[in-house]
Amino acid sequence: MRNHTQLTRLGLRSTSGAGFCRCARQLGYVENRSVIREQVLGEALDLDRLEPLSRYEVHLDRKLERTLAMLLRLQGLRRSNESS
Numbered sequence: 001m002r003n004h005t006q007l008t009r010l011g012l013r014s015t016s017g018a019g020f021c022r023c024a025r026q027l028g029y030v031e032n033r034s035v036i037r038e039q040v041l042g043e044a045l046d047l048d049r050l051e052p053l054s055r056y057e058v059h060l061d062r063k064l065e066r067t068l069a070m071l072l073r074l075q076g077l078r079r080s081n082e083s084s
Contacts, residue, residue, distance in 0.1 A: 029036070
């Protein structure tokens, strides 16, 4: 967010309080308009960079599933040993 000196240089020295904060916020939006627009339109995502992440997610999902299956098997063995 811009400070008071920067806004004064832009000719906004007459604003004060809440009006000052509102102007500073609006200037931030205007300066970042192209970045915000790209994100809204989905152009900010590079699908080539997301593919390895997707593969890693699948790997971790399978690993979690195997770990949970092993946990359930071990709990079943423990219960059968305790009841014997």
